[in-house]
Amino acid sequence: MKKVQHLLEWLKKHPAPTAASQPSIEPSTGVDRRNFLRNSALGGLSLGLMFDGKPEREMEYITQKVKRDSKPSELKITDLRVAVLQGVPFSSPIIRIDTNQGLVGWGEVRDGASPNYALMLKSRLLGKNPCNVEKIFKEIRQFAGHSRAAGGVCGVEMALWDLAGKAYNVPAYQLLGGKYRDYIRLYADTPEGRDYDEFAKHMVRRRDQGYTFLKMDFGIGMLADTPGMLVGAKNWSVKQQWNDAKPGMMGNYALTKHPFTRIQVTSKGIDTLAKHVGRVRDIVGYDTPLSADHFGHFDVNTAIQIGKAMEPFRLAWLEDLVPWFYTDQWKQISDAIDTPTLTGEDIFGKKEFIKLIDANAIDMIHPDLASSGGLLETKKIGDYAEEAGIPMAMHFAGSPICMMANIHCAAATENFVALEHHGVDVEGWEDIVTGIKPIVEKGFVKVPDKPGLGVELNEEVAKKFLKKGATWFAPTEIWNTRDSADREWS
Incomplete structure (x- = not known):
């Protein structure tokens, strides 16, 4: 008054x-x-x-005439569509989630996975508030399996964080609790060459690009054409580690779990692998961390023999020597060798990582955010490992959209070491999105402070990567109707 x-x-x-x-x-x-x-x-x-x-x-x-991007409490999902990109470096279905307020959220199904893994979730998302990220994740996580089968759930989770960040006008890392670092270190695959001289030229280029952490592939596939290197390999397509369409007399090598091939490596074969890694290490030098991956399908005994042979070269880690779910075998390997062991790129959810961590079975974890559960679940995985004193590297092989989801998660997780970058040599890769330029600078990515993931799809450039025969964000009304009960209990 x-x-x-x-x-x-x-x-x-x-x-x-x-x-x-x-x-x-x-x-x-x-x-x-x-x-x-x-x-x-x-x-x-x-x-x-x-x-x-x-x-x-x-x-x-x-404030009725003040422009608002969003009223978070009234935000609703109205549509979900997918466009499949090819060669970024593999196939990557991009998710677009639309809302009633004009905000768009971007996500990505993991490389090599079906876009249907995301589309079948549409009927579970329509009408929901995307800011309730964890609640929605708990409702749809039952539709995720390990590896690519988790791609839909994880891709949707990325898009939800993008929307929530845009609605509240904060970067995604802030919604995860804040950041531990301003720059994210990348590690790059070592490009192969016809000989060591060509390989050395590639390595000079990597150093000039600024990468301070590298990874190489070597394994029994490189021994397959030389007599006296392998035992029991003639009946398997050893050089077809990833080609699961090629059958063989003994079965499909790509789909046969490591212990069941009974392939062994001779002393001559192990010496050859050691010589190869030694040459690579001489080229890279010892100032740069060098990790290794893609060894082939063999048992725990052979894994230990190879691991011991690699010890003089101080590799940062040996990755996926045996399948991730053989916890006891991983512990055998880790206890027997001095080089750090690492696995996890195909694991969905914290539960299975906890088994490996509690058993002291591995020295490092390696989640792929597009399989492990998205930003929040991967942070929870990292936090659990951090409490046990275990570092976290992150696997990634997709477009800049998925990379930025990884960047925000890595920024918010204390025990993070380095993030993989598979698209280093893909021409036009950075132009697939707008909002950050350059994305990668001298082997690091600056954590963006823009809302959500911090980038928007550059449709003009992204369309150049559209998979042959695919349609650009085609209508998806066929996925609007939910046709099953989802409750997992009675």
Whole structure:
């Protein structure tokens, strides 16, 4: 009431100017200061009387013409569509989630996975508030399996964080609890060459690009054409480690779990592998961490023999020597060799990582965020490992959209070491998105402070990567209707 009396007294002392009086005009703006002050006071008084002391209604009225990107509590999902990109460096289905307020969230199904893994979730998402990320994740996580089967759930989770960040106008890492670092270190695969001289040239290029952490592939595939290197390999397509379409007399090598091939490496073969790694190490030097991956399908005994042979070269880690779910075998290997062991790129969810961590079976974890559960679940995995004193490297082989999801998660997780980058040599890779330029600078990515993931799809460039025969974000009404009960308990 005192405020109203004060305003009335002020108005009496400052009457509106008469026609004969000279208004006070501000030269720079042309504004009549007396009328402006008087009208402002009257406006405030009228608001107070109109809304009878309800400040929230006053604020709504005062700001009704202020542009808003979003009202988070009223945000709803209205559509989900997918466009499949090819050669980034592999196939990557890009998810677009639309909302009732015009905000768009971007996500990505893991490389090599079906876009249907995401599309079948659409009926579970329509009408939901994307800011309730963890709640929605718990509702859809039952539709995720390990490796590529988790691609839909994880890709949707990325897009939800993108939307939540945009709705609240904060970067995704802030919603995960804040950041531990401003720059994210990348590690790059070592490009292969026809000989060591060509390989050395590639390594000089990597160093010039600024990468301070590298990874190489070597394994029994490189021994397959030389007699006396392998035992029991003739009946397997050893050089076809990833080609699961090629059958063989003994079965499909790519789909046969490591212990069941019974392939062994001779002493000559192990010496050859050691010589190869030694040459690579000489080229790279010992100042740069060098890790290794893709060894082939053999048993735990051979894994230990190879691991011991690699010890002089101080590799950063040996990756996926046996399948991730053989916890006891991983412990055997880790206990027997001094080079750090690492696995995890095909694991979905914290539960299976906990088994490996609690058993002291591996020295490092290696989740792929597009399989492990998305940003929040991967942070939880990293946090659990951190409490056990285990570092986390991160696997990644997709477009810049998925990379930025990894960047925010890595920024928010204390025990993070380095993030893989498979698209270093893909021409136009960085131009697939807008918002950050350059993305990678001297082997590091600066953590963006823009809302959500910090990037938007550059449709003009991204369309150049569109998979042959695929449609650009085609309508998906066929996935609108939910046709099953999802409850997992009775």
